[in-house]
Amino acid sequence: MNAVCRFSMEKHFIENNMPCHNQPLNNNVNDSQEHAAKQVRFADSDESVAEPRRDSGTSSDAQRAIGPQLKLLPLNDQIRELQTIIRDKTTTRGDFVFCADRLIRLVVEEGLNQLPYSECTVTTPTGHKYEGVKFEKGNCGVSIMRSGEAMEQGLRDCCRSIRIGKILIQSDEETQKAKVYYAKFPPDINRRKVLLMYPILSTGNTVIEAVRVLREHGLLAKHIILLSLFSTPHGARSIVQEFPDITILTTEVHPVAPTHFGQRYFGTD
Template sequence: MPKTALDSLLEPLRPYTQNTRKNTILLTSHGRPPWYGEDGKPLSDAFVIAVAGGSASGKTHVARQIVQSLDSVPTVVVLSQDSFYNRLSEEDVKIAHANEFDFDHPNSIDTGLFASCLADLKSCKQANVPIYSFSEHQRLKETKYLYGAAIIIVEGILSLHDPIMRSLYDLKIFVQCDSDLMLARRLKRDVKERGRTVEGVLDQYLRFVKPSYDNFVQPSSKFADIIVPGHNNSVAVDLISNHLRGKLTARSVRFRERMANVDRYLPLGAAGGTVLEEELEGPNLIVLPRTPQLKGIYTVLRDRTTRRGEFVFFADRLANLVVEKSMELLPFSPISVTTPVGVTAKGMKLTATDVCGVTIVGSGGPLEGGLSRVIRDVRLGSLLIQSHPSTGEPILLHTMLPSCVTDRRKSGDAWVFLLDAQIGTGASALMALRVLLDHGVKQEHIVYLAFIVARGGGIRVIRRAFPDVRIVCGALDDGLGEGWVSSETGERRRTWPIEPGMGSIGDRYYL
């Protein structure tokens, strides 16, 4: 069939109305750079944009145009107002299926939950966002876990109506569109995508949609910072995108080099000289006893001529030793048991109910096996943290955490072993610890496991920032060297390898 003028106007809306059964959240990620300072505390909130306008005005299209135009910036989340419809009773669901329920009135939105989830995401914490099913006219029991957004776009007809919600926005946008075009778009969308009749759509529009627009939606436009058209709005989107890039640049944090050269701006030993080993060690930094066995293991692991099979064998032995030492930091309580010969013996029982491991992907992998061998059926998660190819700063690319961490009701009681082969500059370690704290895990419940820690690196910054986090390692190395690496694009950036070190432990273990 030939394309009509109406089809041309509706075309921008089509790519974004395909997932209508469960109106979820769009998540795109280019890596989240540090959002905290060297003291470990957050420096800035996520940047929140509200996009309001009438039903089928093009709000979703504008929101996703902004996302597409920000293809070189960190994580962007689109949070839909539709996800926060109140749960309906069975009677109300029947009314909704008859197209007689008013979903356009402010009372249909669970504003308290909406504001709570947005406040958590804005303050860099995790949130569990509800999922709404249009076909079932119901908010589902399942939720969508979200964390790590640098930019949050809130989209909905009433997103500018509530003053509590408005107080959370950094930029407020209203999408203005002709009423006839909005009705035409709504007709085509609801009939094709939501299985409704033309008569039903028109009846609902006249009874609920139009009155809501006149009474609540259009009046809220006075709170907007920017009003953009519902179509042909590329100029407005470019202006908004440039504004966002400027805001993100102003909030950028860079400190890996300072952490690598920490001795230049932090006091050294008690006498102002080299940091003594006894000064560096303490209640929150535990180093394995230097036994002949341990020295022999490190000799094999440091030798560049050691073949992979032998390296894996001794790395696994070392992982067992580090994990077993770390187990001493978990809570135990006395218990009595009866032996096979009928005698009562006194012992100890682990009292922590939620113990899990979180691996920093790559270097932390060699410690996973040790943790699994020592703690049966331990739950494991991961953090993908890599260095930016140009700046060398850590960027958070992905989180996959155990349920006892992602569930806010459990995270305060969870004990987490954070697995990373070595702490050099400490930039990735600082990010990983900040992630766990953002989820509600207590500092004193985090045990950081490593094979090597560099005395002259960022370990002192980490200990100042998170004094209650315990770090268990096999050895303290002398310090950090300095070198350069080239990326696949030819960009060169500075690196600080641990000396004497073991090289790239993850590569030697897996490749």
């Protein structure tokens, strides 16, 4: 077979079997238009095209009012969806726990970014030197029982050997004041940086009492990073007013907090 004939056969095969540049891979025109419309939302930088999130100002306004002690995870579609599923009353418990664990992991990862680190040099398997960083020793977690225990596994997934203390605080039936019933920390807690775990900040009273107990054990408030999923403006403000040196990390500040979190997560609702 000569070269001209072979070229003619190859050209005929390509034209009849391969889509051209202006022909959609999907013959469904509606699907192609819908896909293109979805892409515009991410490609267009004009904020007037996309509808602004209605509650985005609540968190940012609270952050400005409370100060730099309050740190928010950058809001994106992934976090927004997790927040929505957790708040939805029709969400099954299985989906609730799955999404809660995902959101917890994001908060824990960002909480670790707040811990001190030092520069170090390591040798790669090829013998080269690499300038990196490592966390300083002396970090630990403290969960406020019971809802705070939901965040323990997320912390262990990131720091498998980290020590975790516990503290149980409940409201007194007569006085309605927060009362400490149990507290167990590492013996050198006063020399550590503490990731204090409590998913929902409503009034802030429970956290305030927990920080007081930690201070009684010699820990400075500036060495405490409070990890939370949701917070009310009142709760965050109360904590910062009581302890100006503390750091609060959360995903959202909203007047209505999902206080059903602990019951749904542990299946006691």
